[in-house]
Amino acid sequence: MIRIVSTTSTLAGSILLLAFVCLASTAVYAEWQTLKEDGLHDPLNPALQWLQNPGDALGRMPSDSAGNKVDWVRAFEDGYIRPRSSIHGEAEVKQLDTEIIMNDTGSLPRVMFPHKPHTRWLDCENCHEQIFKSKAGATPVTMSKILEGEYCGVCHGAVSFPLTECNRCHSVPLNGTAKSQ
Amino acid sequence: MPVCKIRHIRLLAAVLAVPILVIVSLQTQAEYADVVLNRNSEKEGVRPVVYPHWFHRIRFQCRVCHTELGFEMRVGANKVTMEGIIDGKFCGACHDGETAWTVENCDLCHSGLPGMETGITGGHKTLGPGNW
The missing domain is CATH 3.90.10.10 (Cytochrome C3)
Known part of the structure; x- marks a missing residue:
């Protein structure tokens, strides 16, 4: 009996410890690696001391749960950053404030593509006409192609928020019974 | 009793191994993009x-x-x-x-x-x- 109680209490203690360490590891994950530790830069390179570590810059910006852990769109809109529109300063840029709804999403919520945040960063020709036709519905976008790095996947999953964030694009609920799915 | 202790240590080691591996793997996390x-x-x-x-x-x-x-x-x-x-x-x-x-x-x-x-x-x- 004593042995059973002892084993049970050790198991419970271990589970508590596991929960604590998992939380601690999440906290570690939420921070940015220094260049010396990121597994990408050569720690023997003496020039690393002159380069900025990601956390020094990104830690001051609106946070996000994925990618660089920065909400880049909000950082720009709220004035945390003022990225230039041209190499020589400011150039006139074309911004569009229309939204495209993609209906062919099966049982998932429909996709709403907002032009506004995209045209704050990108020129029309970055997407049109090579990646997307300008005519709505004329481009055969599929999730499998996106996961292979085509269409939205040219940027999302590489530099803009990753493809783990389903609901940010699939944001328009289906009506009727399908909504509960 | 020593056998019991060894079992506890093994159990603890097994339970701790997963998060430790997670932490170690995250230590070499390059910045996104x-x-x-x-x-x-x-x-x-x-x-x-x-x-x-x-x-x-x-x-x-x-x-x-x-x-x-x-x-x-x-x-x-x-x-x-x-x-x-x-x-x-x-x-x-x-x-x-x-x-x-x-x-x-x-x-x-x-x-x-x-x-x-x-x-x-x-x-x-x-x-x-x-x-x-």
Whole structure:
């Protein structure tokens, strides 16, 4: 009996410890690696001391749960950053404030593509006409192609928020019974 | 009793192994969207280049490099050479000693671990651009 109680209490203690360490590891994950530790830069390179570590810059910006852990769109809109529109300063840029709804999403919520945040960063020709036709519905976008790095996947999953964030694009609920799915 | 203790230690070790492995694997987490360029670097005797998207997008909108400077939005699709950079193409449009450091500061760009392949790195990988 004593042995059973002892084993049970050790198991419970271990589970508590596991929960604590998992939380601690999440906290570690939420921070940015220094260049010396990121597994990408050569720690023997003496020039690393002159380069900025990601956390020094990104830690001051609106946070996000994925990618660089920065909400880049909000950082720009709220004035945390003022990225230039041209190499020589400011150039006139074309911004569009229309939204495209993609209906062919099966049982998932429909996709709403907002032009506004995209045209704050990108020129029309970055997407049109090579990646997307300008005519709505004329481009055969599929999730499998996106996961292979085509269409939205040219940027999302590489530099803009990753493809783990389903609901940010699939944001328009289906009506009727399908909504509960 | 000693047998019991050994069992407890084994159990504890097994339970702790998973989060410890998670932490260790996360210790080598490159920043999302960092790009490694190593088409020519190591062949020419220098470290691979690490290009941090995060640093540059604080200062420039995507359109500057991907329209004005002509960088294709596909890792490996751009034939970046030192000759081109010195002539003011690609990175050389800014890394000219006025907007950013000059090409004489080799180690600031050629800062990567030897042996890495050209590609885009960071978490949340898909089958996409990172693996082409």
